[in-house]
Amino acid sequence: MLCTNLLTGNYIPNRYLHDRVVNRHCYVIAFVTLRRLLGYEGLEVINPDGGEEDAQEEAKKGRWKQEDRDSYWKMMHKYIGSDVTSMVTLPVIIFEPMTMLQRMAEILEYADLLNKADECNDPYLKMVYATSWAVSIYFAYQRTWKPFNPILGETFEMTNHEGISFISEQVSHHPPMSCGHAENEHFMYDVTSKLRTKYLGNSLDVYPVGRTRVTLKKTGEVLDLVPPPTKVNNLIFGRTWLDSPGEMVMSNLMTGDKAVLYFHPCGWFGSGRYEVDGYVYNKDEEPKLLMTGKWNSSLSYQPCDMEGEPLPGTELKEVWRVADVPENDKFQYTYFAHKLNSFDTAPQKLLSSDSRLRPDRCALEQGNLSKAGVEKTRLEERQRAEKNHREATKQEFTPKWFQLTGEITSTPWGDMEIYEYNGKYAEYRMEVEASPSAADIDDKNLDFNPWQFEESQIRGA
Structure with a gap:
């Protein structure tokens, strides 16, 4: 099995890939040096899929017109170099x-x-499955529209998929932090998410300061x-596209095994885009399985020797492939993404704080941009009013389904406090399912209500 050299387009043996993954800093230095020698310093691929789409084509897809871009550029120029995670009000069109x-x-x-x-007894194949799961989400990251920032106290529930019960909640607004917990008979998935950004003009660097x-459940292993x-490239001008160059590391905290995958940067004329490869290592950092593929299509694995070369008599085996997707979908959603917006994945007696019920989200889904903008502004003003009320009355916001642990974890992009699932959501669901009236409630007619206070309380503050 061979891999592609990003500089020349030629093929190189896996042992060089292994060296590159282990010594990535040397590789990056060599790459930058060679670019300078060749005179390509500062060269940026505008659109790796071909010629740049003009503003009219972007507008046909629901993007803003050129005059909107010019206006927004003037407003955003002052934020260059800043973290714009929650300091900028964004137009609903994006x-x-x-x-x-x-x-x-x-x-x-x-x-x-x-x-x-969970069912796998092979410790290294176990890591292949888990790491492929982590890579699979990147297919969705090709979508360049921005998700709505959740309102403080907003939630999202999901059922009817792989036996999973899922709950997420916005636990902080400044800085924005979200928590999620999913569980079925095989696994638990826990995430505390906090993004840090750096605005660079026509691009944005996004750093995942969080813990996943x-x-x-079979062994109790924690990954x-x-x-x-x-x-995010061409944020305002040109066709927007995303790239995630760098390493993904999945570590087994019980055994010491780990998988290290290298996401290739998009090179000249789109070379290397989507490509990902790396190894599963044992606790002694010896490569056991190589992994290769593209994060927008499929991943495969193969046993390898100590040099990272495929073992004789073995072959690549596919472990994951992207499912079929709708054709010409306006928002480039997968079938599963559409289900997340539907009530098919919602439990009975949906929480009134659920994202499906947001009036701005619903209006945008129906193509009513004017109403979406008005509703987004209304929600943001109500959120600011609640913040002012809490400060005036010296009250703190307390999440319902998650709680602070007091633990601080270090990430490559900064430290963060950790929340944990408090178990109360499972208790709430048991009570709901035992209620005979739960099935009679029409969740679609619920008013979106993530609020900590009644409007009368805020007006009287």
Whole structure:
């Protein structure tokens, strides 16, 4: 099995790939040096899929017109170099009808890979399944519309998929932080998400300051995921596209085994885009299985020797492939993403704080941009009013389904406090399912209500 050299386009043996993964810093230095020698310093691929689409083509897809871009560029120019995670009000035209809480559930589309990891007795193949699951979400990251930032106290629930019960909640607004917990008979998935950004003008660097862990129930093994950062290119001018160059590391905290996958940066004329490869290592950092593929299509694995070369008599075996997707979908959603917006994946007696009920999200899904903008502004003003009321009355916001642990974890992009699932959601669901009136409630007619206070309380503050 061979891999592609990003500099020349030629093929190189796996042992060089192994060296590159282990010594990535040397590789990056060599890459930058060679670019300078060749005179390509600062060269940026505008659109790796071909010629750049003009503003009219972008507008046909629901994007803003050129005059909108010019106006927004003037407003955003002052924020260059800043973290714009929650300091900028964004126009509804750049959003998709989904929230970040739903995005946290989207990684569960291929949850069957975690089921297989739990059932697998081979420690290294177990890591292949779990790491492939972590890579699978990147197909959805090709979508360049932005999800809505959740309102403080907003939630999202999911059922009817792989036997999973999922709950997520917005636990902080400044800085924005979301928590999620999913569970079935095979695994638990727990995530505390906090993004840090750096605005660079026409691009945005996004750093995943957070913690994602999977607990396999058969053995109790805990898998810890550290994803690579993401870069949003052509944020305002040109065709927007995303790239996630760098390493993804999945570590087994019980055995010491780990998988290290290298996401290739998009090179000249789109070379290397989507490609990902690396190894599963034992606790002594010896390669046992190589992994290769493209994060937008499929991944395969193969046994390898100590040099990272495929073992004689073995062949690549596919472990994951992207499912069929709708053709010409306006928001480039998968079938699963559409289900997340529907009530087919909602439990009985949906929480009134659920993302599906957001009036701005619903209006955008129906194509009513004017109403979506008005509703988005109304929700944001109500959220600010609640914040002012809490500060005036010296009250703190307390999440319903998650709680602070007091633990601080380090990530490559900064430290963060950790929340944990408090178990109360499972108790609430048991009570709901035991209620004879639960099936009579029409969830679609519920008013969106994530609020901590009644409007009368705020007005009287």
